[in-house]
Amino acid sequence: MVPAAIEPTRYSMLYAQILLNGLVLGGLYACIAVGFSLVWGVLNVINILHGSFVVLGSYIAYFAYVHLGIHPFLSVILAGGALFALGYVVQAGLINRVVGAPVLTTLVLTFGLDLILNNGMIVAFTADYRTVQLAHPLGSTVVGGLVLPLDRLVAMLLACVLTVILYFVLVRSSIGRAIVAVRMDREAAALMGVNVKRIYAITFGLGALMAGAAGSLLSLIFPISPLNGSEFLGIAFIVCVLGGLGSISGAIVGGLALGAIQSFGALLIGPQHGLTIAFVLLIILLIFKPTGIMGRRGYE
């Protein structure tokens, strides 16, 4: 697929550009996936709602920009806060009732809730594709022959910052330690006086917060429509399995790996096979290292 016309000196530039594209994309993928991974790891709930949460975050950013002029980078706080509240209520009010049940039960519940939320968004916002058009986009710049799409790059960096903040919240704060404790041993944590149901609700809220924040950042990049919810969910799923469940570093490694694999796959085999390669690697990984690249060691 590499055009024969390219002289050898340009190959390295081409590969560097493709790697850069892949890493920027991968950073965004990691941010989509990290909340999904947290909820799956701690609650053992496969949250089918996650993709729709991302889309809802995008809509919040879109309307905040169109009506209030708030830049999507700032509406991260708005979307994150709103989604945290929604996530908390959903977990405390609904999912907590069945959280001890087999994984299929919670899967069906979140699937049903997703149908409601997604179709609700179609009714409220229509399925038309919208985009945030910044009055002053950052555009792109060329550094050392590499094209840097700045809005995308800043979004990716912010996504990484958010992920690092989440990491420190889990490691340093008492709530975070409680989440990690519940993740490691629910019964023991309860015996130590941790209110497990409340921790579940907070964890689900944090997962939703990350989805909303990611959605807000992605509103600058992808067209916004409820129809994209399933695409985001799919990405979150692959990233988690690729990187390993239940750890933030796993989500980051998985996200960056998926971004890079897709980019180089598109280069070497053709753009139509980018995802195919990602899935093939996924299957190989599931066979030989089912715990993912980063294993499964909890939020420590």
Added chain:
Amino acid sequence: MGFSFKPWLLSVMGAAMMAVQPAAAQETLRIGAPLPLTGPLSPEGLKQQRGYDLWAETVNGKGGIEVGGKTYNVEIVYVDYESNTPRAVQTAERLITNDKVNFLFAPFGSGAAKAASSVAERYQIPMIAATASSSSVYDQGYKYLFGTFTPNQTLTAPLTNIVADSGQGVKTVAIYARNDLFPLAIANEMKASAEAKDLEVVSFAEYAIGTMDHASALTLMLQSQPDWVFITGYINDLILMRRQMADLGIKPKVLTMIAGPAYKEFIDATGPLSQNVTSAAWWHPAVSYEGKDLFGSTANYVKAFEDKYGATPDYAEASASAAGAILQLAIGDAGSIDPTAVRDALAAMDTVTFYGNVRFDETGQIDSLEPPVFQIQDGTTKTIYPEAVKQGEMRYGDIQ
């Protein structure tokens, strides 16, 4: 008790009917329309339904169709085939045998229209296909099938001729296509059109349905520095790609995208990035024809559509309305609703409608329509071709 009740009820019903209906007794003309109203194709099915509904309402609002001393109200009998082609065929048959429809509008797209055409042929019921472009639908030797889309190459050849003959030094084309039935077919036609005009196709790549990132493909495309970038896909693909092209600084002399820019949504979503993007479709509200059909002119049609739906009609909706308008003209020409007479009238038709010139070739596919080439200039769509409805000159360069 039942016997004493019935005459009373009938007399009330009769009085009610007298009050509602005009003096002349009206009959009903039934047209069967199997459509994918649910399932993956439902957005397309609903578009077609909007087009048919507008035509039927307009006909009935004007007092129906008068022919052979009778006046007919139009009733469209919709049946949902759930985006399932085999069911579309069964549905078409049931519409003929059970519902006794007089005519048929074909199901959505080339595949389902082709499948259902054998039923229409067997029962000798004229069927008009509003959204089937593939020539293979029409070359089966059937006599009762007519279609309002020209073959795919009519979308790529006129634009290629304009660009190749422009003297702007456009020599190379990069094609990037969604790996999906219609987008890939159009991309292949583009390749053929380009080669026919001695343009060099420097790359031809496909992307999978649901691709969320095109940076690598576009980075590769940038390596060959094409003069002309030709991309096919649906509106979400094209919005995303347009933005990534800008991010990566890809600025060809000509940028063509099919089939998103035909929708106003594309301009809204891409803003300044829509500047000088070219496209083609079977119809566009920017064309202007003075027709002999009930809508009269393109402008009247667009206004009627906007009044009813609060949105601008696109080519699929217009084609559906045109199917109705053409059927109505054929009934008028035939002077009866006899299926064979109407079929002959359709075959002999040579007229103008709001949709464009209407004449069918011997296979039943329209061959008079000149699909417009258009370009988005400063946020509005300008028709570049055909000459008769031209609104502006093709611009080169200035891709943001």
